Amino acid sequence: MIKNYLIIAWRILVKYKAYTIINIIGLGLGMACCLLIALFVHEEWNYDRFHANAEQIHRAYVKEDYGENEQFFNTVTPFPLGPVLKDNFQEIVAEVRISPSSTVVKVGNDQFSEQLMIVGQDFFEVFDFELVAGVEDQVLKQQKGLLITESLATRYFGNQNPLYQLVSIQIDQKFEGFEVVGILKDPPGNSGIQFDLLISDLNLPKFFSEYALTSAWFNVTPETYLLLKQGTDKQQLEDKFPTLFKTILGEEKYQNSQYHVGLQPLTSIHLDNDFPVGLASVSNPKYSYIISAAALLILLIACINYITLSVGRSLKRTREVGVRKIVGATRRQLIGQFVGESVVVTSLAALVAFWLSVVNIPLFNELSGKELSLDFNLFTTLLIVILIVVVGGFAGSYPAYLLSLFKPFDMLKAGHLGNTKQNTRKLLVGFQIFISAFLIASTLFMRQQLHFLQSKDLGFQKEQLAVIPMSASGTGDLVEEIKEGFSKAQQMEIELASLPGVVSSGATSHDFGSGNWTYIGYTDEQGSYRNFYLNVIDEQYLLTLSVDMVEGRNFSSQYPGDQKTGIIVNQAFAKAYGWEQPIGKRIPGKNFGQHQVIGVTRDFNYASLYNKVEPLVMVMDPLIIFEGSENHDISSSPLPKLMVRFAAGTLSETMEQVEQAWNRIVGWGSFEFTFVDQTINAQYQADQNLNKIINISTWLAIIIGSLGLYALASLAMQNRVKEIGIRRVLGATQSTLLLLLTKEYIYLVLTAFILSIPITWYLVNQWLSNFEFKIDLGMETFLLTGGVAIIVALSTIAYQAVKTAFLNPADTLRSE
Amino acid sequence: MIQLTNLDKYYSTKFTRTFVLKGIDLEIKSGEFVTIMGPSGAGKSTLLNIIGMLDEASAGEYLFMDEPVYKIKERKRSELHKHHIGFVFQAYHLIDELTVYENIETPLLYKGIKGKERKSMVADMLDRFNIVAKKDLFPEQLSGGQQQLVGVARAIVGQPKLLLADEPTGNLHTEQGHIIMDIFKKLNQQGMTIIQVTHSEENAQYGKRIVQLVDGMVKSDDLVAAEAG
Numbered sequence A: 001m002i003k004n005y006l007i008i009a010w011r012i013l014v015k016y017k018a019y020t021i022i023n024i025i026g027l028g029l030g031m032a033c034c035l036l037i038a039l040f041v042h043e044e045w046n047y048d049r050f051h052a053n054a055e056q057i058h059r060a061y062v063k064e065d066y067g068e069n070e071q072f073f074n075t076v077t078p079f080p081l082g083p084v085l086k087d088n089f090q091e092i093v094a095e096v097r098i099s100p101s102s103t104v105v106k107v108g109n110d111q112f113s114e115q116l117m118i119v120g121q122d123f124f125e126v127f128d129f130e131l132v133a134g135v136e137d138q139v140l141k142q143q144k145g146l147l148i149t150e151s152l153a154t155r156y157f158g159n160q161n162p163l164y165q166l167v168s169i170q171i172d173q174k175f176e177g178f179e180v181v182g183i184l185k186d187p188p189g190n191s192g193i194q195f196d197l198l199i200s201d202l203n204l205p206k207f208f209s210e211y212a213l214t215s216a217w218f219n220v221t222p223e224t225y226l227l228l229k230q231g232t233d234k235q236q237l238e239d240k241f242p243t244l245f246k247t248i249l250g251e252e253k254y255q256n257s258q259y260h261v262g263l264q265p266l267t268s269i270h271l272d273n274d275f276p277v278g279l280a281s282v283s284n285p286k287y288s289y290i291i292s293a294a295a296l297l298i299l300l301i302a303c304i305n306y307i308t309l310s311v312g313r314s315l316k317r318t319r320e321v322g323v324r325k326i327v328g329a330t331r332r333q334l335i336g337q338f339v340g341e342s343v344v345v346t347s348l349a350a351l352v353a354f355w356l357s358v359v360n361i362p363l364f365n366e367l368s369g370k371e372l373s374l375d376f377n378l379f380t381t382l383l384i385v386i387l388i389v390v391v392g393g394f395a396g397s398y399p400a401y402l403l404s405l406f407k408p409f410d411m412l413k414a415g416h417l418g419n420t421k422q423n424t425r426k427l428l429v430g431f432q433i434f435i436s437a438f439l440i441a442s443t444l445f446m447r448q449q450l451h452f453l454q455s456k457d458l459g460f461q462k463e464q465l466a467v468i469p470m471s472a473s474g475t476g477d478l479v480e481e482i483k484e485g486f487s488k489a490q491q492m493e494i495e496l497a498s499l500p501g502v503v504s505s506g507a508t509s510h511d512f513g514s515g516n517w518t519y520i521g522y523t524d525e526q527g528s529y530r531n532f533y534l535n536v537i538d539e540q541y542l543l544t545l546s547v548d549m550v551e552g553r554n555f556s557s558q559y560p561g562d563q564k565t566g567i568i569v570n571q572a573f574a575k576a577y578g579w580e581q582p583i584g585k586r587i588p589g590k591n592f593g594q595h596q597v598i599g600v601t602r603d604f605n606y607a608s609l610y611n612k613v614e615p616l617v618m619v620m621d622p623l624i625i626f627e628g629s630e631n632h633d634i635s636s637s638p639l640p641k642l643m644v645r646f647a648a649g650t651l652s653e654t655m656e657q658v659e660q661a662w663n664r665i666v667g668w669g670s671f672e673f674t675f676v677d678q679t680i681n682a683q684y685q686a687d688q689n690l691n692k693i694i695n696i697s698t699w700l701a702i703i704i705g706s707l708g709l710y711a712l713a714s715l716a717m718q719n720r721v722k723e724i725g726i727r728r729v730l731g732a733t734q735s736t737l738l739l740l741l742t743k744e745y746i747y748l749v750l751t752a753f754i755l756s757i758p759i760t761w762y763l764v765n766q767w768l769s770n771f772e773f774k775i776d777l778g779m780e781t782f783l784l785t786g787g788v789a790i791i792v793a794l795s796t797i798a799y800q801a802v803k804t805a806f807l808n809p810a811d812t813l814r815s816e
Numbered sequence B: 001m002i003q004l005t006n007l008d009k010y011y012s013t014k015f016t017r018t019f020v021l022k023g024i025d026l027e028i029k030s031g032e033f034v035t036i037m038g039p040s041g042a043g044k045s046t047l048l049n050i051i052g053m054l055d056e057a058s059a060g061e062y063l064f065m066d067e068p069v070y071k072i073k074e075r076k077r078s079e080l081h082k083h084h085i086g087f088v089f090q091a092y093h094l095i096d097e098l099t100v101y102e103n104i105e106t107p108l109l110y111k112g113i114k115g116k117e118r119k120s121m122v123a124d125m126l127d128r129f130n131i132v133a134k135k136d137l138f139p140e141q142l143s144g145g146q147q148q149l150v151g152v153a154r155a156i157v158g159q160p161k162l163l164l165a166d167e168p169t170g171n172l173h174t175e176q177g178h179i180i181m182d183i184f185k186k187l188n189q190q191g192m193t194i195i196q197v198t199h200s201e202e203n204a205q206y207g208k209r210i211v212q213l214v215d216g217m218v219k220s221d222d223l224v225a226a227e228a229g
């Protein structure tokens, strides 16, 4: 029986090649999208699960609550937390702290800027990162031992054996010798913890003060991971923490801060957006949902093609079904046959899908930021089988149901079935157009917004502007280091002033696109908690950026007082503090050093356009602010950077001259630079990728939908050949016939398009709500979408319509 | 075997009710060979389809093997089609995508007959109708007469008790028609009940009884006087 079904299925596929190909391509594209998305989602869900102890590993977090606007929630923790927890609770088997440090590594004569991870000695007991050379329980016991990943080893040493090689690592501006004692496999793509170089926490005292390491309960730096004993109840363990911290902090501090320590399971870190981001990567599930939905929509469009085409063609198969019924086939057997046929088509489509996925996986990885590969394993096999069964069943069951429904008597009087299901078919095709119109409009709006982000006046000029870090070491007294960096930057400025290719240069603590500027919180004289952002700059900074002053003046060497007591605020600050006359004012916190506002700048976008412009204070000496700050959060490096504006044309040459100056003046570390417009654009990478994905989806939807519409129109027109012949004999002109043939499609497209407007409007606005600065949804774009939809639909059916309208009636009528 | 009592078939439109069959009383016993005749549009096909349970009567009673047909469920109807009734059509109604062999085989597949037995049953039919050489051809590659042979072979391969044939020779030359009729006669002699519709007096003579249908009513019902051929 099955053989009989397969035989007939195959013969029909071969006989109606055009339909078969349209179906296989459409379903193949749809399934390929789903396959890739499923790989993506699978990896997201299985993040960090490759550790044998994954279920027992937890990351500690700390919450402090000092009242309104003054809550702190961190997944990076105080240094003493890990050891103290482990010493006090026997449920904790092991504890590992991971602290990052930006540094410079010298290998022979080469220098590399690297992110170094200082990790606890039980690193390999807790995690299952693979060591390809070296002894697991010894490598981290050596203070001067360095572990590097395989790919870094290749970068440093090429083909040489990396083991026991000597390198120098910059610690606190001095270089110290380390020996490579272990080689690590690169951490897998689905690991939240990523690293290139590891050294033992025996080195921590070189980086951090004794106080920070043992008693600074209100400073947070490392992530703390705990391995719990099998069977430990996380909740019960957490319940024991308050008593301990009451003792450690003392009743008063404990009550003031509402100090709360909790545990977050390792396996939930990646997808939990309620927790602040620590070192481990966190993904926004929203993007996964959006791209999954896009993939499913494409598959749905392809399925609808299959359904409408099968139903359209079922006219030709009514006789077969009628005969089968008469010789004794049950309805269930017939449904089985048709579903079986669609499973055959779907299986062929699955082959196409697999091939398409393999070919396109690099593009997909680029867009999704993953390193996925499509291997033949249990998961992908299962996935493909499920896709075949679900899609085959879904696409095959409606036509099957429909055909099996009719009485054999009616079916043998062929021609009877033709019009009964026209409406369902129209509904389905209308739905395809609806989805396509939605996608077209969405992608146009997204493009507009992204273009807006790039072209919006940020209040400063971002073109031809480079950032050059003045110092790469992250240690010692921060304020001192910032001062030193600034004095180097000042020398650079003098050097660069003589270069013809440099327009101007100025120094700053913070650059653009690499995180929040320094956050300052304090209690004002009225007793309410307030905050603002802070940047440390020099006289040349605002000039170099071309930020306009709206009141007062810039810092100037003509006023020596500016150095110690001048502050410049932005308009948002003046507004937030209700200052009509800002010049000469003082920030209303009693502990701030002596200062006064000397100027107000225009609100330039120092954060991304996702955020509004918050109150900002710019100073030359951060001390006046830090003296009065109760909380500060420095989440991006405040180490001085030089902003250099280049003249157009001679960039590479000038950059070489800048590097020479840098080598003379700064002299250690490695010379690096980034361009501001690029880093600013990079902030919107996720949304740019999203737009690319929606864009691709739109094209796919249009292509698959058009193929379906083409095939459907050709079926519909075939059925009208006789009618058109008669009309022509009766005197209808070809143009009225064309109108007659295309009218219903125009109505269909228009209806579907109009219905799509509210959905598009709602969903695009949802996406736009991520941005503080955004476009308005203009009617023109909707009109453009409608126009595109009609043009695409009409040109798809044009050929068939013209062919039908111009047929010689003598031919069409004779054959009847 | 078949008992029709006061059977009506009509189509209703908004204002009128058109009777196709009216007050049909007909009894057909097992082993009979009945020919239904009448002018075009008289309702012959409709009657045959109702007997074959491809269509339903609008009123009246129909007992098939002593069982009221209106009570028969879809599944049971499939069973009856499978095991008791074979159909032959004027337009042959072969499945275009299947070969001669596969067309004949199809009813056996639905009957669930196993491979070897099935093969021999199909081979038997091919043999009997002299179409062994054509077994791998598709319907469009055959002449009308050959197609109808396949149609008959398909109808009887499952050894039904009742064979219904609606103008089986209507599209055939006289010669081809005789071949089919000879087969019918032989089948009837072997015990198969046959009901056929035909316009041909000559073909009617192959049967044992002629029912004349005019305007949906039985006009006459006579035994065939002398055996033909």
Ligand SMILES: Nc1ncnc2c1ncn2[C@@H]1O[C@H](COP(=O)(O)OP(=O)(O)O)[C@@H](O)[C@H]1O
Pocket (backbone or CB within 6 Å): B011, B020, B038, B039, B040, B041, B042, B043, B044, B045, B046, B047
């Ligand atoms: N679906 C239908 N709706 C209305 N009238 C029908 C339908 N099917 C058949 N008829 C009518 O029933 C009558 C009998 O048809 P039929 O049984 O095919 O006649 P015959 O086979 O004797 O030529 C015809 O007049 C035909 O028009």
Ligand SMILES: [Mg+2]
Pocket (backbone or CB within 6 Å): B044, B045, B046
């Ligand atoms: Mg008829």
